[in-house]
Amino acid sequence: MLTRTVTIFVSSVFDRYYSLGSTSHRGMDDDLLSLVKNTIPPLTSKKHKGQDGRIGIIGGCQDYTGAPYFAAISALKGADLSHVFCTKEAAPVIKSYSPELIVHPVLDSPNAVEEIEKWLPRLHSLVVGPGLGREGLLLKTVKVIEKSKTRDIPIVIDADGLWLVTQQPSVIQGYHKGILTPNIMEFTRLYQALNREPMDSSDHQHSLMQLSVAMGNLTVVLKGEQDVITDGSKVFTCSLEGSGRRCGGQGDLLSGSMGVFAHWGALTLGPLVVNPSVVAAYGACSLTRQCNSQAFQRHGRSTTTSDMIQEIGSAFKKLFES
Ligand SMILES: NC(=O)C1=CN([C@@H]2O[C@H](COP(=O)(O)OP(=O)(O)OC[C@H]3O[C@@H](n4cnc5c(N)ncnc54)[C@H](O)[C@@H]3O)[C@@H](O)[C@H]2O)[C@@H](O)CC1
Numbered sequence: 001m002l003t004r005t006v007t008i009f010v011s012s013v014f015d016r017y018y019s020l021g022s023t024s025h026r027g028m029d030d031d032l033l034s035l036v037k038n039t040i041p042p043l044t045s046k047k048h049k050g051q052d053g054r055i056g057i058i059g060g061c062q063d064y065t066g067a068p069y070f071a072a073i074s075a076l077k078g079a080d081l082s083h084v085f086c087t088k089e090a091a092p093v094i095k096s097y098s099p100e101l102i103v104h105p106v107l108d109s110p111n112a113v114e115e116i117e118k119w120l121p122r123l124h125s126l127v128v129g130p131g132l133g134r135e136g137l138l139l140k141t142v143k144v145i146e147k148s149k150t151r152d153i154p155i156v157i158d159a160d161g162l163w164l165v166t167q168q169p170s171v172i173q174g175y176h177k178g179i180l181t182p183n184i185m186e187f188t189r190l191y192q193a194l195n196r197e198p199m200d201s202s203d204h205q206h207s208l209m210q211l212s213v214a215m216g217n218l219t220v221v222l223k224g225e226q227d228v229i230t231d232g233s234k235v236f237t238c239s240l241e242g243s244g245r246r247c248g249g250q251g252d253l254l255s256g257s258m259g260v261f262a263h264w265g266a267l268t269l270g271p272l273v274v275n276p277s278v279v280a281a282y283g284a285c286s287l288t289r290q291c292n293s294q295a296f297q298r299h300g301r302s303t304t305t306s307d308m309i310q311e312i313g314s315a316f317k318k319l320f321e322s
Pocket residue numbers: 063064065066067068129130131132133159160183184185186248249250251252
């Protein structure tokens with residue numbers, strides 16, 4: 001019943017948007033926020049652990065242990081379980097950050113793909129790339145992504161996962177539940193890998209549409225002063241007030257929370273009416289920017305991603321539960 005209600009609601013929202021060409025930004029923001037709200041599963045005593053989401057993060061190496069932690073704990077603040085698949089060296093470090101995370105030290109083991117594949121039936125979505133690093137593990141990650149696509153689960157690819165996509169676009173090209181979340185550097189590298197002519201840096205929206213279409217209408221989020229979101233058919237922007245603070249790790253909070261919204265959206269939104277990945281992207285961008293704004297009000301220039309993660313609860317409440 002819920003799916004049917006949401007579908008009717010969604011089609012009316014998007015009919016209005018598409019019929020008007022591009023409604024006012026404010027109107028579209030409100031509509032998209034309403035769509036996000038409609039994907040959030042109610043908390044009831046009738047559910048069991050895991051039912052509201054089991055998210056897998058692929059990443060974590062000697063150099064980077066913070067990024068997978070930021071992504072995994074951000075996911076856990078919405079879902080029920082958060083798994084990190086990282087290298088043996090990174091595992092004790094990430095485990096030491098939080099007992100809430102389930103950390104698998106398998107990424108650099110000889111049978112890494114089989115080790116991760118065992119868990120795929122129990123995961124609702126994947127976030128590939130935070131702290132993955134750019135050596136050695138990438139080939140295994142390709143195989144994990146291939147196996148995950150056969151399970152038809154949402155796959156968010158960020159950070160060094162995007163480095164992998166730049167090398168081998170076919171790994172995710174055309175996968176309708178794939179979402180790429182590049183910053184401007186990663187976007188420029190991706191664009192150049194997919195397009196022969198140089199990117200027109202004066203028109204990012206057009207270049208973003210081109211990239212999405214070249215990637216088989218994948219949902220792509222170009223993070224920046226405004227987050228620009230497209231699946232190649234329409235462009236949406238999230239310009240919720242953040243702050244001028246650009247500490248490292250904010251993109252990891254975004255990708256982790258996106259893994260949860262992508263699972264929730266895939267459950268409730270029919271693909272024919274609106275792309276659940278676009279709605280999920282809008283939800284995660286809004287949440288990240290709201291966390292940044294709230295943390296900056298408290299901590300100013302000293303704001304860190306850890307401060308932002310502490311704001312997830314109240315930011316979520318303000319955006320989606322009020
Ligand atoms: N604490 C941690 O463990 C963190 C690890 N991280 C990981 O570090 C790895 C590399 O990520 P990076 O974002 O550094 O790599 P990128 O290749 O995206 O960026 C390289 C450098 O480009 C510069 N840059 C970024 N955005 C820019 C912009 N808009 N304009 C101009 N220059 C810009 C920054 O100095 C950045 O270090 C990833 O695996 C990522 O997940 C980062 O997420 C940050 C936090």
